Amino acid sequence: MPQVQELAALIARFAPTDGVHDTAIPRVKVVRLSQPSEPMHGLHEPALCIIAQGAKQVILGDQIYRYDANHCLVVSLDLPVIGQVIEATPEEPYLCVKLELDPAAIGALMLETAPSAEREAAPGPGLVVSTLTPALRDAVIRLTGLLASPADIPVLAPLVEREILYRLLISEQAARLRQIAVAESKLQQVNRAIGWIKRNYRKPFSVEIVAAEARMSPSALHLHFKAVTAMSPLQYQKQLRLQEARRLILANARDAASAGFEVGYESPSQFSREYSRLFGAPPLRDVARFRGGEPVYSG
Secondary structure: OOOHHHHHHHHHHHHHOOEOOOOOOOOEEEEEEEOOOOOEEEEOOEEEEEEEOEEEEEEEEOEEEEEOOOOOEEEOEEEEEEEEEEEEOOOOOOEEOOOOHHHHHHHHHHHHOOOOOOOOOOOOEEEEEEEEOOHHHHHHHHHHHHOOOOOHHHHHHHHHHHHHHHHHOOOOHHHHHHHHOOOOHHHHHHHHHHHOOOOOOOOOOOOOHHHHHHHOOHHHHHHHHHHHHHOHHHHHHHHHHHHHHHHHHHHHHOOOHHHHHOOOOOHHHHHHHHHHHHHOOOHHHHHHHOOOOOOOOOO
């Protein structure tokens, strides 16, 4: 059986229904969707995503990244993105396996591989699509295949995950993965800024405070933050606020005014205006659209 079909069969077995499914392997999820999805806003954590069937696009800033069974997606830090499955049918559903990237595991593996002689370059986008190699797909198949042998997972899963990380470290993604694990890389400095914003997104803040947290000058933070996330720190904060407000409205049945206030907006009209700009409709219409039965997908 060709690699792609083998991986598709495994994912379909352990994701029998539509949605994102946790697995017995730490940090591994499998995803199935039998129809194209609406564009979904969310915070994408560092991960490797491999599609076995169908296709998806992810929007970061004004850039669209499309990937399918011939490509993989690598995300190197928490990024507010818009994800949309664009190819899926009941007969050939979208099937994907996702491995969350562990900085500690990457760092440990780096200690055993030859150090790069290249100086650290300015970080590029924190989200990249690249060609999927047969060796990497084979390792992902073996990792997913362990779900059929639960007793083998504690011993063999860490070994196969280690191989997957090694394959990435010797690929065109090497510099990006190394930056995930190196404490003082530019990517990690931006990541410190992101962590601070995530903890304090409800409050007003100055770029100087965030820059101090990242141990960078304000100008350097702005430059590298935008290179990695495709947005400024203030735009990043706004996306977090609006995504959390939407979650409160949809999942917790909050009214728009109280949700906006809870995430830091003092003006209901400003909240409604910025909500509409990001999600394409004001809060009440947006909620009605989703509760009216339109397909929702996240992951």
